[in-house]
Amino acid sequence: DVKVTQSSRYLVKRTGEKVFLECVQDMDHENMFWYRQDPGLGLRLIYFSYDVKMKEKGDIPEGYSVSREKKERFSLILESASTNQTSMYLCASSLSTEQFFGPGTRLTVL
Template identity: 95%
Template sequence: DVKVTQSSRYLVKRTGEKVFLECVQDMDHENMFWYRQDPGLGLRLIYFSYDVKMKEKGDIPEGYSVSREKKERFSLILESASTNQTSMYLCGAIRRTEAFFGQGTRLTVV
């Protein structure tokens, strides 16, 4: 199986801060993604990357940007954190047709 590691399990940030969430996969997979998960709303795709320096907006990209400089690493950036970005953030990689997730980052913006 693919191992995906997210840099933090829990984060607390202040409104207006720039926040970096890091995600690393241990296999040579092109496709990586970031979702956020909120009660009642399910998983919503923020950004998708299908290769180094290649990205595609998901359903809710506003307020976020991403960086993919190396194949194994996909970073999510909150340019100016706001309280409505408090959520569980899930990153992962796709191998053939299957998604492998990291353990999640619970971000609280105060």
């Protein structure tokens, strides 16, 4: 079974802090994705990566950056957290089109 893990289930940060969300997959998948999920808006793609050190912007990249130094690990970085980044963050990985998700990180920015 594919396993995607995320570093934290719940996280509380203050406005202006730098925040790191980490995601690890154990299936040697090429593709990795970061989404945020908000009520009524569904899943929105922030960034994705097709290979190590490669990244592409999704639909809402503003305020975020990513890092992929190893194939199995994809990090989402909030350079200066703001209250409108309070959300559920979901990481996913895929070999082609079927994406497998991690458990999510509920981030609250105060």
